[in-house]
Amino acid sequence: MRVLTLELTAFGPYRNKQLIDFQKLGEEMIFLITGPTGAGKTTLFDAICYSLYGRASGTDRDQDTLRSHFATKDDLTKVTLTFSLHQKTYSVTRSPKQWKPKARGEGYTEEPATAVLYQLNAEKQWELVQSKIKEVNDTLQAMINLDYEQFRKMIMIPQGEFRKLISENSKEREEVLQKIFRTYIYHDMTEKMKNDAKLIKEQIEQLEWKLQQEKLNVSSEMMELEENKPFIEQIELKVNELKEQLNQIHTRKNQLIQQQQELEQDYYRNQQIAELFDQLDFKKQEKIQMQEQETEIQEVKGVLQLAYFADQLLPLDQQLQTREEEWQNQKKQLQHLQEQLTIKQNAFLKEEQHYHLLKNMEEDREKMKLDLLRQQENLHNVKGYFARKDQFLKLSGTVEKQRQEINGLEQSIEQLNKEKEQSYQISDQIYQLQQTIQEERYNQEKWQRQLAICHDILKETLQLDTLRRNYLQVKNNVNELNQQVEVQKEKCLEIEQAYHKNIAHILAGTIVEGEPCPVCGSTNHPKKRKSKSNELNQDMVDKERNSLHQLEERHKSVERKMYEIREQGEAKKAVISSFYQTLDPALQSKNSKDLNETVEKLTEQENKREKGILDLHNSLAKLQAAKKNVQDIQKQIERSKTEQTKLKTSFSQDLEQLQQLQIELTSQEKQLPERIDSVNSYQKQVDQLERDYQNKIKQWKDTKERYDKIKHELAEMKTITQQTEQFEQQLKESYEKQKNLFNQSLAEKNFLTVSAYKEALISKEKQSHLQDRINRYDENKKLIEQRINELMASLENKEKPNLEILKDQLDQFKEKQLSLSKEEQQIEWLLTHLKRSIKTVQSIEKELADLSEKYYHIGELANIAKGDNPQKLSFERFVLSTFLDEILLQANLRLDKMTDHRFQLIRSEEIAKRGAQSGLDLEVLDHYTGRKRSVKTLSGGEGFKAALSLALGMADIIQSHAGGVQLDTLFIDEGFGTLDEVSLEQAIQCLKDLQQDHRVIGVISHVGQLKEAIKAKLIVQSSNDGSDARFVLQ
Structure with a gap:
């Protein structure tokens, strides 16, 4: 991997955008990074680490502190790294979580962290590879094949980091090597074997206890056991x-x-x-009971006979009711028709009078029709007159508007000339205000940053106080639970002992006097123990054991919580300390109480400053709103004059047309009807006349139709009434005939009155019920007599x-x-x-x-793996010692050259004292004396040579164990100041030898001899506006 370009914005001390192009080095493989202390030399490597892994390079650097304090609220922190790997070019861009001003309104909004990875394709176009932070991290680590710890140890030798490998003790050296070579798996393996062995041992002890308890139960409950015979x-x-x-x-x-x-x-x-x-x-x-019911049954039979006769008369009764209902309904219908006929005759007489009245008004309707035709002719003339009048009024308005616009343009031209003069004066005032605002804004941003840090300190202090209170509370809970666990342990022991004594109660309760005992066989039990109502059982013992287990688990949980709170508190103190370091020197000495008062004062001060800046902005806005461009004003003046000329021409033409329309209107007005205000009013008169005429025609037509209709309906109703009267008489006769037939049948069935017939009627269900009752009575009577005869025959002579x-x-x-x-x-x-x-x-x-056989193997392995062996060497330390041997082999190749074959680093073979772990202690072999001695005895310069050699050897071994990854860029941070001239030349020569592998080496140092020996320089300069970096090639 070779770094090609690095681009920074608002990162560390770099406020402005920095583009560092490593391709400018050309054939120069070594370059010097120089500049004042704190200018930002190491920050460049922080940026490389952050772009690849999202973390800084040093152990004391946090990504939240990477944002530049010089940056304004509008500057967003961003890092872009371009690098080549396996003949391909990639670009990764990252930005941390940060605050930026809201797009709308006041205040800030949180901008989340982002990461984007691109690859340059064959057409020299950037293609997106990943755009999510996790995917970018995973992809980059898979490409580079190194994790964060390996990368920063391999590509960067930071201030004091590798000196730890030489000067620190074996335990701390083990932690460093663990991080680099990721040997946690061996530690986890050892811990697993240790825990497995412990678990098996606990299981064996538990089984032995169970075996003893089982024997005690048998001995105390069931039988006496002899010690010499097998159980x-x-x-x-x-x-x-x-x-x-x-x-x-x-x-x-x-x-x-x-x-x-x-x-x-x-x-x-x-x-x-x-x-x-x-x-x-x-x-x-x-x-006897059946004989008493005989009279009642005879009465039921009589009721049932009458109901039978009444059922035979029921159809005739129903027909009589039907004939009567039909006659009454027809009678009501006839009465209703007669009433309707009377109403219809009255309505006909009234409509007949209205019909003859409208028929005599035919002459009036003809006169109205002629008047309507005459008015419609006059309406056409009125519309023509008023149309021309509207045109005259519209043109009059246009002419008047043109006259006003011409006067307005003259006034506007005069006003624009005045504004042109005022604009020159406002420009001077705006420039002075802008200078004042810029000075105030710089001071505001400076103290706002300090105020934000103070707020963070106060917030973290409050959280720290909360953690302290929580820690004391949880600690008290741990102590209380400790006491509860001890009390429960004693209670469990007491209950188990009492349970063993009371087991015999169960067996004693089953022994019967005179019968053999199941345990000893004796039939005499003179001292049999009586059972108690509150005897203990196994469930009660298990319940107390479970309570003890729950208390112990709760104790462990609360104790873990106490340790977690303590670790959180330590982390909070470290955060507060880091915040104090970024404060203004005048504020660093204040405690939280004084700082709170200072925050209030600063807040009040900044509020006043903000109000002042706002007033200045308002004044500036008013001036800018009042200011107008001089050239724009001049163009407006010219446009106004041109428009004024056009308006005057149009005004003359429209005025002439207006005078002609006035003459025509005077001539038409003499021909109009009298009292005409407008076309609409006259149109309404004509429309009203037409509606009146149409209403009269419709009224006559509707009246004639109603008259003819009611006359026809009256004739139909008279016919229907006559037919209904005849049908009503027929139904009456049918009813009388049916009534005579029913009365005759009533007498035949011996019913003296209709009411007697009605009383005899009962439902079919009730008839069936009475018949069932008679049948049950007869059947039961027969069965009882039959059963009595059978029983008397069966019990004869008994x-x-x-x-x-x-x-x-x-x-x-x-x-x-x-x-x-x-x-x-x-x-x-x-x-x-x-x-x-x-x-x-x-x-x-x-x-x-x-389990004993299993423990024999696992327990032995666990003891060996954890270092319980003659060499005092754990399994993980054995692996780390192998890595360390490989590192020392490569490191000694370079240390041999830098020390003129004097020193050689070796791993100590001595066994550590007082049970400590061995295997990772370092010694130096001095070939001048031929003796070994501690690496801590090396001088500053000798220690730097050893650390540099160890770091370079470490990089070689990491590359070999990371799949042959080749990192073509290496940074070395400080340390050369401890070397004399000869040692410095040897170190430089050693670095030049690394060029044979085509590595680009950046050396961060203030040593003057290096400035002369190394031609290519990356110069970092600092200022009150942030730092700048640039390459200089001699």
């Missing part, structure tokens, strides 16, 4: 003994069951005879048995059987638990054997 063998002997007892109980139980079955059969036979005697008594009682004696005998057999069942259950319960204990112990012992 499984003792339990199996006890199981066989219990099985023999169980067989004896089964034999005794079967004998009792057989005797009980014989007694039950005898009991059931006598029970059936007793039930038959009960049935006979019940049926006799039912027969007496009712006594069942109480038989039932007492059955209860005695059941009590004996229940006693045997309890004894059987006790033995089965004990047998089941002993068998389960055998399976549990066998399973635990098998699992213990498997």
Whole structure:
């Protein structure tokens, strides 16, 4: 990878746009980056790192601080890097998150961070590759094949970074190498083996505890165990003994069951005879009840007979009602028609009078028609007159308007001449105001930046105070939880001990006096322990254990939260410190309280300044609005004069045409009818006359049509009325005939009155219900008598048995059987638990054997990997030591040249003391003395040579382990000032040797000898408006 161009805007100390073209170097592979301290030399490499990875190069640089303090609010921070890689050219552009003025209104809006990657195609056109930050980062890292840490260690030797590899201890050197070679996987592997071994060991301890608990349970609950005999063998002997007892109980139980079955059969036979005697008594009682219902049933049969006769008369009754309803409806219809006929006759007489009245007005309608035709002829003349009058009035207005415009143009020309003179005076005032505003705005931007930093400090301080309060609160919670965990542990221990003592209660509750004990076999139990209502069980023990586990998990969670808050607090303090460093020197010594007061004063000061600037802007806006361009004014004067000439010509022509129209109007006015104000008013008179005539014609036509219609309707209604009267008489006769027929049938069915017939009518449903009642009565009576006869025949020569004696005998057999069942259950319960204990112990012992074998292998590997070995060398350190050996091999090639074959860097083989890790300590072999000594004994110049050699060796090894990536650009930052002249020449020669690999090397230094030795220079100059950078080739 070779850097081609670097473009900066508002980045670090560079306010204005900077384009640094590395292609200007040509054949010069080494160039010097020189300039005053703080001018922005290292910032150039920060920009390269930021463009590729979105991060700065140094460990103490944050991307949020990369924006230039010289930049105005309208300047946006941006970096563009163009580079070549694998014969292809790429360009990446980044901008950080920043604030910019709103497009509309006041205030600021946040501009999000952006990143865009382009590639130059064969047609020399830029093609978009990626436009999202994550995709750009992933694509660039895949192309370069180096992560951020590797890149900055490989392409840049920053101030003091590689000196750490020489001067720091083994632990810190390990952290540096971890970041570069990404060996976290080996550390994670070691931790996983360590955690796995710990977990297996805990599982083994848990299983051993379970095994011991199982044995204690058997010993305390079920049987006494002998210590010298195997646990499984003792339990199996006890199981066989219990099985023999169980067989004896089964034999005794079967004998009792057989005797009980014989007694039950005898009991059931006598029970059936007793039930038959009960049935006979019940049926006799039912027969008596049936005899009492006989009279009521006879009454129901009479009601049912009358309902039958009434149903036969019902059709005649319905027909009579139908004939009556038809006659009454027709009678009502006839009455309605007679009323309508009367109304229609009255209406006809009224309409007939109106018809003859309008028929006699025919002569008046003809006169109105002639008058209408005469008025329509006069309307045509009136329209012509008023059209010409409108033309006259319009032209009069035009002439008057032209006269006013001519006078207005004369006044306008005079006013424009005055404005031209005023514009010269306003221009001078605007220039003076603009100078004042520019000075005030510069001061405002300077103190606004300081004010924003103060606000950030106060905001971060408040957040820090909150974190401190939270930390104390969480710390108190941790202490409280600590105490709760200890209390719960003691409670669990007490409950487990009490549980083991109370296990025997369960077995004691099942022992029956006179029967053998399932554990010892004794039939005498003089000191049997009574069970308690509050006995402990396994669920209660597990519940307390779960409570302890939950408390421990909660304690770990709150403790992690405490550490997180403490880390956040440390980060906040670092941020506040960085903000203080960017403040004006006069403000850096103030604490948060004083700073708050200072912010209020600065805010008040800036508000006044802003108001003053706003007043100046308002004054400027008023002046700019008042100012007019002199040339524009002159052009307006000329245009006004030309327009004035055109208006005068048009005015003369229109005035002549107006006089001619006046003459014509006077002649036409004499021919008009009298009292004519306008065409519309006369038109309305003619229209009204025409509407009156049409209304009279329509009135006569409508009246004639109504008269003819009502005359026809009256004749039709008389005919319909006559027909309706005849039909009504026919219906009346039909009704009388039907009435006589119904009365005759009523007498035949023995109904004296119509009301008697109505009362006899009942619904079909009720009739069916009464018939069902009669049928049920007859059927039940027959069944009862039949059942009584059957029972008396069956119980002949038999007496009712006594069942109480038989039932007492059955209860005695059941009590004996229940006693045997309890004894059987006790033995089965004990047998089941002993068998389960055998399976549990066998399973635990098998699992213990498997885990022990597994722990033998994993535990040994975990100890070796974490450094518990004779060399005190962990697995990760072993890998890092291999990388370090490769780096030292390459570094010594260059250190040998720079020290005249005196020094050689080697890795120490000594074992660290007091249990510390070994393998990464460095020593230097001094060939002048032939002895090894610590690298910390090297002088400043010797240390720089060693660090430079180590950095160059590091770059070579990183390239080889990153897939052969070739970075053709290298930067070296400071350190040459510690070298003498000979050492400096050796260092320069070593750098020149790197040119053989076609690398471009940039050296950041103030050393004068380097300025003379290196022809190409990138000069960085600083000013009160920001820094500038440019190449100078000698």
